[in-house]
Structure formats: C-alpha cells, structure tokens
Amino acid sequence: MLITIENRNYGSFKYKNSTAYVHYRNSVVAEVPIEGELVPARGKINMTTSVDLKAETMISNPNFMADVTSGSLNMTSTASLHGKVSLLKIFKFPATAFSMCNISFFILTKSIDSKCTSKIKL
Numbered sequence: 001m002l003i004t005i006e007n008r009n010y011g012s013f014k015y016k017n018s019t020a021y022v023h024y025r026n027s028v029v030a031e032v033p034i035e036g037e038l039v040p041a042r043g044k045i046n047m048t049t050s051v052d053l054k055a056e057t058m059i060s061n062p063n064f065m066a067d068v069t070s071g072s073l074n075m076t077s078t079a080s081l082h083g084k085v086s087l088l089k090i091f092k093f094p095a096t097a098f099s100m101c102n103i104s105f106f107i108l109t110k111s112i113d114s115k116c117t118s119k120i121k122l
Contacts, residue, residue, distance in 0.1 A: 001048065001049055002046060002047075002048055003032075003034065003046070003048075005037070005039050005044060005045050005047070005081075007039040007041060007042065007044065008042065009041060009042070009085070010042065010087070011041055011085040011091075012038060012039065012086045013038070013039045013083055013084070013085050013086075013095065013097065014036070014037070014039075014083050014086065015037065015081040015082060015083030015097065016036045016081075016082055016083055017033070017034065017035055018033075018036075018079060018081050018082065019031050019034065019079075020032040020034055020077055020078065020079035021077065021079070022051070022053075022075055022076070022077045022103075023075060023076045023077070024057070024058050024061065024075045025063055027061065028057075029054045029055075029057050029058050029075070030051050030053045030054065032049055032051050032077070032079075033049055033050075034047070034049060034079065035049075036083070058073075068107060071107050071108050072105060073104070073105040074102070074103070074104050075103045075104075075105070076101065076102055076103065077099075077100070077103060078098075078099070078100050079099045080098050081097040081099075082095075082096050083095060083096075083097075085120075085122065093122050094122070095120055095121065095122050096120070096121045097118060097120045098118060098119050098120070098121070099116060099117070100117055101115065101116040102114065102115050102116075
C-alpha cells in the first residue's frame with residue numbers, strides 16, 4: 001500500500017511510529033503500521049507499508065453479502081500521528097495530526113475511490 005502524507009503548513013512535522021486502522025461496518029479489519037518520519041514544511045512524503053486484511057471479520061459480518069451484491073464495499077480508515085511541529089528550526093510544539101478516509105471498493109470495475117479529511121491539534 002502506498003501512503004502519501006502531505007504537509008500544507010509552514011512548519012515541519014516530525015511524528016513517531018503509529019498505526020492506522022481500517023474499519024468495515026464498525027469492526028477493525030486491518031492495522032496499518034506507519035513508520036515515524038519528518039514531513040518538511042509545505043512538502044509531502046510517500047511511504048509504502050503492508051496491510052493484513054482480516055477477511056474472516058469482513059465475511060462474518062451479516063451485511064457483507066448484501067454489500068458485495070450491491071457492487072461496493074465501503075470502509076473507513078483512521079490514523080493519529082503524534083509528534084512535533086518545528087517553526088524556523090527554533091520553535092517546537094507538540095502536535096497530533098488526525099486523518100479519516102472514506103474508502104469505496106468497486107467490485108465490478110476493480111477500482112477504489114477514497115476521500116480523506118485531516119486536521120492538526122497543537
């Protein structure tokens with residue numbers, strides 16, 4: 001899996017190792033390790049990571065077959081990145097970046113659509 005982390009702010013953000021979670025109908029179906037990194041001010045980084053999907057958790061959900069029949073599986077992912085914001089390499093503030101994505105897997109076209117929102121708390 002390829003993850004892009006974009007920093008639109010004027011301060012760099014260095015975060016610690018973290019874990020993102022993928023949910024299917026309120027059940028955690030995957031844990032995604034995210035290695036700590038420095039995201040430069042007004043920059044972005046790409047990282048690759050692996051995902052172990054808990055297929056048995058998805059299949060055991062009573063709504064799974066109805067979702068497959070409808071042609072799409074909808075999931076959400078959440079992540080919290082704890083770290084520090086650095087301004088001008090002088091001022092450092094603790095910060096947490098939160099991200100939530102709505103992910104749709106379209107079965108017939110074998111395509112994926114995702115829409116993400118994020119915010120940072122200083």
